Amino acid sequence: MHISEGVLSAPVLLTGAALTAAGVAVGLKKMDYEKIPQVAVLTSAFFVVSLIRVPVGPSAVHLVLNGLLGLVLGWAAFPAILVGVALQGLLFQFGGLTTLGVNTFTMAMPAILCYYLFGRGIAHKHSGVATALAFACGFFAILLSSLLVALCLIFTGESFLQAAKVLVLAHLPVMVLEGVVVAFCLAFLMKVKPELLGATHAAG
Amino acid sequence: MLLDRKPRRSWGATLTVLALGIIVALPMVSQVWAHKVNVFAWVEGDTVFVEGYFPGGKKSQDSLVEVFNPAGTKLLEGRTNEKGEFSFKIPERTDLKIVLTASMGHKNDFIVPARDFVEVGSSPSSPPQSFAVSAKDSSAHPTDLSQLEGMIDRALDRKLAPVIKLIRDTRKEGPTITEIVGGIGYIFGLFGLVMYLKSRNKKRRQESGDRSLEG
Numbered sequence: 001m002h003i004s005e006g007v008l009s010a011p012v013l014l015t016g017a018a019l020t021a022a023g024v025a026v027g028l029k030k031m032d033y034e035k036i037p038q039v040a041v042l043t044s045a046f047f048v049v050s051l052i053r054v055p056v057g058p059s060a061v062h063l064v065l066n067g068l069l070g071l072v073l074g075w076a077a078f079p080a081i082l083v084g085v086a087l088q089g090l091l092f093q094f095g096g097l098t099t100l101g102v103n104t105f106t107m108a109m110p111a112i113l114c115y116y117l118f119g120r121g122i123a124h125k126h127s128g129v130a131t132a133l134a135f136a137c138g139f140f141a142i143l144l145s146s147l148l149v150a151l152c153l154i155f156t157g158e159s160f161l162q163a164a165k166v167l168v169l170a171h172l173p174v175m176v177l178e179g180v181v182v183a184f185c186l187a188f189l190m191k192v193k194p195e196l197l198g199a200t201h202a203a204g
Numbered sequence: 205m206l207l208d209r210k211p212r213r214s215w216g217a218t219l220t221v222l223a224l225g226i227i228v229a230l231p232m233v234s235q236v237w238a239h240k241v242n243v244f245a246w247v248e249g250d251t252v253f254v255e256g257y258f259p260g261g262k263k264s265q266d267s268l269v270e271v272f273n274p275a276g277t278k279l280l281e282g283r284t285n286e287k288g289e290f291s292f293k294i295p296e297r298t299d300l301k302i303v304l305t306a307s308m309g310h311k312n313d314f315i316v317p318a319r320d321f322v323e324v325g326s327s328p329s330s331p332p333q334s335f336a337v338s339a340k341d342s343s344a345h346p347t348d349l350s351q352l353e354g355m356i357d358r359a360l361d362r363k364l365a366p367v368i369k370l371i372r373d374t375r376k377e378g379p380t381i382t383e384i385v386g387g388i389g390y391i392f393g394l395f396g397l398v399m400y401l402k403s404r405n406k407k408r409r410q411e412s413g414d415r416s417l418e419g
Binding site for chain 1: 396
């Protein structure tokens, strides 16, 4: 999910950086004082989870957890993912400095969409429905990220359909796995800290 | 008291999950795979071998390999095989920049300096001056010399093969525990700083609120 340095052209990089800057500004504004420790914990999770490779498929893919970040943090997922991606770039050499904006956006935008699409649904009384929605959230976040990356790669000469096919196929196992992870995390959070999920959406 | 206890317990649970997650993730570090493509190239005789792989050793198959000279002219291109390897004859005795483009926006490059193959390449056509002179003096055949050089090259390639393999394997290692734990430390430190700044703003706002009430 991390695009390397030197692949994208300047207009794509600048657009990514501008969109990310806007998203981070909104995220920082909406981030309450009490919510900061929670953002830190989930940023750490995002940072570390990228090291867990999913050994299925033709290429190197890893867990992302952007669906979970979006669901729990709302707009604060933007600064969280920015910090995570920056440190992954510095310490693990994933992506790069110039692609920081694009890479943050391709992972954070689906997180925000998930927040609006599934944020209310996961508090559903029927636990089966809530679990299904949580799974869909994890799945959809990765699918959308893959499509966004494919969209960025169009401008490099790769055709959208071709790039999208490769990316979506490679990430199919990740989508399923993330769906399961998000479903488990939410079931757990619902049990021990239900106010966390409800409160997030009310505040946003 | 009761009100106080509940949130503390749930924070404890959250932290437990995080700690468990880190404990689960750490043993995987030795076999970590990441999201970055690496290129490594070495010279054997008159051939340059290129290898593309992801950290942890997964081969970068069917990836585009392009070779450029320092002026930026593309000399040749090809694709890696199922072992992630590609080889080509030295096209030009200059520094060669090898660019590997894998799918999904992964790209990296590796520079083979000219000094890596200058001597190997020049030996059959023009032996070094001093050798030519001494060859004349001792009335030995230049062909013998180039044969000798070829033998030395082959022997060196054979002797150096394990070293090259060691270098290749070393480069495949992923992030270390230091980097991972360090990264988590940075995150907590950063958000701690944000909290501190926000708390100062909060205090200032409260103080100014108090003052306006007094006044």
